[in-house]
Amino acid sequence: MISETYKAMLQQKSVIRNLAEAAGERAKVIGAANVFDYSLGNPSVPAPQKFTDVMIRLLQEKNPMELHGYSPTLGIPSVKAKIAESLNRRFDMNYGPEHIFPTSAAAAALAHAFRAVTQPGDEILTFAPFFPEYNPYVNLTGAKLKVVPADTTSFQINFEAFEEMLTEKVTAILVNTPNNPSGAVYSAETLTKLADILRKKSSQYGHDIFLISDEPYREIVFDGKKQPYVSKFYANTIACYSFSKALSLPGERIGYLAVNPACPDAATIVNMCGQISRGIGHNCPTSLLQLAVAEVLDETSDFSVYEKNRNLIYDCLVDIGFDVVKPEGTFYIFPKALEEDAVAFSQKALAYDLVLVPADSFGCPGYFRMAYCIDTEKVERSLPVLRKFAHEVYGK
Amino acid sequence: MISETYKAMLQQKSVIRNLAEAAGERAKVIGAANVFDYSLGNPSVPAPQKFTDVMIRLLQEKNPMELHGYSPTLGIPSVKAKIAESLNRRFDMNYGPEHIFPTSAAAAALAHAFRAVTQPGDEILTFAPFFPEYNPYVNLTGAKLKVVPADTTSFQINFEAFEEMLTEKVTAILVNTPNNPSGAVYSAETLTKLADILRKKSSQYGHDIFLISDEPYREIVFDGKKQPYVSKFYANTIACYSFSKALSLPGERIGYLAVNPACPDAATIVNMCGQISRGIGHNCPTSLLQLAVAEVLDETSDFSVYEKNRNLIYDCLVDIGFDVVKPEGTFYIFPKALEEDAVAFSQKALAYDLVLVPADSFGCPGYFRMAYCIDTEKVERSLPVLRKFAHEVYGK
Numbered sequence: 144m145i146s147e148t149y150k151a152m153l154q155q156k157s158v159i160r161n162l163a164e165a166a167g168e169r170a171k172v173i174g175a176a177n178v179f180d181y182s183l184g185n186p187s188v189p190a191p192q193k194f195t196d197v198m199i200r201l202l203q204e205k206n207p208m209e210l211h212g213y214s215p216t217l218g219i220p221s222v223k224a225k226i227a228e229s230l231n232r233r234f235d236m237n238y239g240p241e242h243i244f245p246t247s248a249a250a251a252a253l254a255h256a257f258r259a260v261t262q263p264g265d266e267i268l269t270f271a272p273f274f275p276e277y278n279p280y281v282n283l284t285g286a287k288l289k290v291v292p293a294d295t296t297s298f299q300i301n302f303e304a305f306e307e308m309l310t311e312k313v314t315a316i317l318v319n320t321p322n323n324p325s326g327a328v329y330s331a332e333t334l335t336k337l338a339d340i341l342r343k344k345s346s347q348y349g350h351d352i353f354l355i356s357d358e359p360y361r362e363i364v365f366d367g368k369k370q371p372y373v374s375k376f377y378a379n380t381i382a383c384y385s386f387s388k389a390l391s392l393p394g395e396r397i398g399y400l401a402v403n404p405a406c407p408d409a410a411t412i413v414n415m416c417g418q419i420s421r422g423i424g425h426n427c428p429t430s431l432l433q434l435a436v437a438e439v440l441d442e443t444s445d446f447s448v449y450e451k452n453r454n455l456i457y458d459c460l461v462d463i464g465f466d467v468v469k470p471e472g473t474f475y476i477f478p479k480a481l482e483e484d485a486v487a488f489s490q491k492a493l494a495y496d497l498v499l500v501p502a503d504s505f506g507c508p509g510y511f512r513m514a515y516c517i518d519t520e521k522v523e524r525s526l527p528v529l530r531k532f533a534h535e536v537y538g539k
Numbered sequence: 540m541i542s543e544t545y546k547a548m549l550q551q552k553s554v555i556r557n558l559a560e561a562a563g564e565r566a567k568v569i570g571a572a573n574v575f576d577y578s579l580g581n582p583s584v585p586a587p588q589k590f591t592d593v594m595i596r597l598l599q600e601k602n603p604m605e606l607h608g609y610s611p612t613l614g615i616p617s618v619k620a621k622i623a624e625s626l627n628r629r630f631d632m633n634y635g636p637e638h639i640f641p642t643s644a645a646a647a648a649l650a651h652a653f654r655a656v657t658q659p660g661d662e663i664l665t666f667a668p669f670f671p672e673y674n675p676y677v678n679l680t681g682a683k684l685k686v687v688p689a690d691t692t693s694f695q696i697n698f699e700a701f702e703e704m705l706t707e708k709v710t711a712i713l714v715n716t717p718n719n720p721s722g723a724v725y726s727a728e729t730l731t732k733l734a735d736i737l738r739k740k741s742s743q744y745g746h747d748i749f750l751i752s753d754e755p756y757r758e759i760v761f762d763g764k765k766q767p768y769v770s771k772f773y774a775n776t777i778a779c780y781s782f783s784k785a786l787s788l789p790g791e792r793i794g795y796l797a798v799n800p801a802c803p804d805a806a807t808i809v810n811m812c813g814q815i816s817r818g819i820g821h822n823c824p825t826s827l828l829q830l831a832v833a834e835v836l837d838e839t840s841d842f843s844v845y846e847k848n849r850n851l852i853y854d855c856l857v858d859i860g861f862d863v864v865k866p867e868g869t870f871y872i873f874p875k876a877l878e879e880d881a882v883a884f885s886q887k888a889l890a891y892d893l894v895l896v897p898a899d900s901f902g903c904p905g906y907f908r909m910a911y912c913i914d915t916e917k918v919e920r921s922l923p924v925l926r927k928f929a930h931e932v933y934g935k
Contacts, residue, residue, distance in 0.1 A: 144656065144657075144658070144661075144746045144747050145747070145804050145808060145811065146654060146655055146811065147658070148658075149654065149655065149811040149814045149815055150811055152811075153807070153810055153811065153814065185609055186604070187604065188604075189602075189604055190603045190607055195598050195599075195603065198594075199598050199599065202591050202595050203591075203595065206585075207585040207591065208582070208583065208585055211586055211787060211788045211789065211790050211791050212581055212789060212790050213581055213790050214790050247643060247792075247820070247821070247822070248822065250820040250821075250822045251820035252820070253820060254818075254820025255820070258542060258545065259541060259545060260540065260542065261540075261542065262540070262542060262544075265540075276817060279814070279817035279818055280817060280820065282818075283818025284818065350540045351540050351541070391603070391607060392607045393607065394607050394608050394609050394610050394826030394827070395825045395826060396822060396823065396825050397825075411541065411546065412541060415541065415545040415546055415548075415549065418545045418548040418549065419545055421672060421675035421679065422650075422678075422679025422680065423650055423679075423819035423821075424642075424647035424648070424650025424651070424676065425643070425646075425819075425821075426643070426646045426647075427790075429792050430791060431790070432825065
């Protein structure tokens with residue numbers, strides 16, 4: 144009999160998907176170049192040429208049986224060693240290959256992490272605004288996702304609300320910095336305070352509380368700054384990384400999970416991931432991509448277009464009179480809508496061919512997200528339209 | 540807190556893995572060429588050159604943003620259409636793209652299929668001998684795998700035992716033909732009888748019973764024969780396919796799930812798979828591999844070496860006096876051990892540097908599996924050793 148659980152999920156419509164579909168329909172009428180689609184977080188800069196070169200070289204030179212053979216359950220050892228070495232060098236850590244588990248991008252890393260450190264019924268806390276896919280990602284494991292309300296002044300952490308919600312039932316905290324959708328970069332101060340609270344509460348409750356750090360945007364930070372490395376602050380941290388954004392490879396599903404060596408159960412958790420894979424049909428990311436990314440660990444795509452777009456849009460929004468925190472990274476900006484109902488606001492924007500995503504599903508009603516991973520030329524053409532929309536509809 | 544469920548699984552040692560490790564240790568001493576390792580089902584013939592050519596062409600010619608961009612949740616439409624067209628042409632079916640869901644090989648296809656057609660507590664029946672990974676694959680979903688005892692005379696289906704076990708709790712049947720580990724190819728007669736029983740019992744119990752067909756070996760059939768296409772026999776069939784064996788790409792994790800268009804819920808089930816993916820972190824197989832396999836759907840690796848090995852080993856085993864059914868496909872053969880305890884038998888064989896897998900975990904104690912996806916030259920060198928072992932230890 145077909146599953147009622149998954150069948151029922153088909154009725155839930157994603158706001159982002161609906162908007163993307165509306166934008167697609169409109170594009171058929173006026174041309175894609177004339178729809179200012181800020182809805183999707185799909186990288187707009189190409190993968191580094193070195194990645195393509197490595198892929199072609201592997202295909203041309205390596206014995207196909209070896210190249211395309213089964214990866215060991217816990218990942219290809221040489222790949223794990225290279226990932227550990229790169230993390231150690233860049234973030235002053237001391238990972239060994241035994242702490243690294245290659246995954247089919249961050250979604251699969253999270254699927255393993257949630258199962259590794261929760262039992263059904265346990266709670267995982269995350270912080271608004273948050274990536275709405277966390278809901279099914281967590282809730283379909285049997286654990287429960289609860290969302291701490293946003294600190295809308297800075298999009299760091301609302302610690303007062305957090306401490307209230309951090310009950311004994313919570314066994315993991317999920318953070319995402321640089322953050323989708325706010326573009327905020329958690330500061331060393333924020334991470335220190337978070338870690339202090341987790342240590343205190345772990346001790347008080349007599350059980351571990353894990354920190355699961357979803358970091359696909361780790362390298363996309365502006366103004367020459369860097370994301371403080373989350374695992375440095377707290378021993379029981381599981382970093383979930385994806386090359387999707389750093390190398391502009393979202394379709395290639397490649398990333399890894401890295402358990403802080405300071406975590407007493409680090410190697411056990413990686414071994415457990417091999418067991419978790421069996422139940423979820425994971426069986427490692429593709430061998431070819433494991434080998435290829437291991438050759439370009441210190442490369443990234445050219446993110447300068449994201450920073451340029453951030454500056455253009457932020458300045459324009461401020462000039463119009465939007466309430467907006469300046470993003471320090473990612474390719475998202477997260478302004479307050481010009482009316483209380485961000486869904487209505489986005490609907491009205493659509494009439495101007497502006498595709499803006501209302502943030503109700505991100506746990507932050509009244510705000511909206513713009514994904515500015517699009518050509519700068521298009522951003523430039525969109526800004527007068529944004530001004531016109533704000534003026535005509537809201538008198539700004 | 541770390542999960543006790545997955546931690547406990549670390550204590551269970553896989554017989555195959557232990558044997559592979561012992562073989563690896565021995566190889567360090569006497570050289571890999573001198574260990575007759577029949578333990579692993581890793582293809583021993585290369586991927587078709589055309590596959591490699593297509594991959595390189597895609598990397599050289601296609602816009603990297605398009606090539607490496609996100610796949611739609613339900614797979615790349617052009618890829619789905621090509622898979623449907625190839626299946627229709629080869630197996631006289633009428634799939635549309637809406638019936639095809641690309642997956643990270645058969646393991647992921649199965650992970651989706653099990654969740655799509657069971658609720659926690661439902662039973663899935665499979666037939667011994669069976670691939671032991673089915674246990675965690677099914678049981679970690681909350682459904683329960685039950686194993687119908689083998690028909691050891693032919694390794695078709697033991698229908699008497701099957702009908703007894705086919706209670707109202709059963710919502711899905713899992714078949715694997717050509718079969719790992721027996722090499723049996725279910726006949727049209729077997730599949731007709733199976734389908735008749737399922738229709739009768741579905742009607743009697745007033746609920747659907749799905750047939751989940753795990754078919755990674757579909758193309759590896761000997762003597763010019765073909766595997767009758769399972770979905771032709773029964774409307775509510777979900778085919779789970781992998782290119783791992785057909786194209787010798789086990790590490791690249793690429794395959795698909797195809798729901799029989801004759802199933803009334805076919806398109807709904809594919810849509811549900813998109814929801815199931817969210818909970819298990821699947822998010823489609825890699826875009827590049829989806830596009831590449833779509834260009835080589837009618838290709839396979841050269842399987843003649845498997846057939847040659849099958850003939851050599853089968854003739855030798857019969858000559859020695861083993862009780863063995865001639866495999867009609869795959870790259871496995873499944874003889875009865877020369878003593879009741881196949882684990883003891885395999886241990887004794889190891890002293891002759893013969894790595895044979897006892898079949899207790901395959902649901903068929905007293906038998907053993909040989910995976911003959913190795914060089915023919917090595918098979919030829921191993922046969923006198925097999926004779927010597929049978930003679931010296933068992934007086935054959």
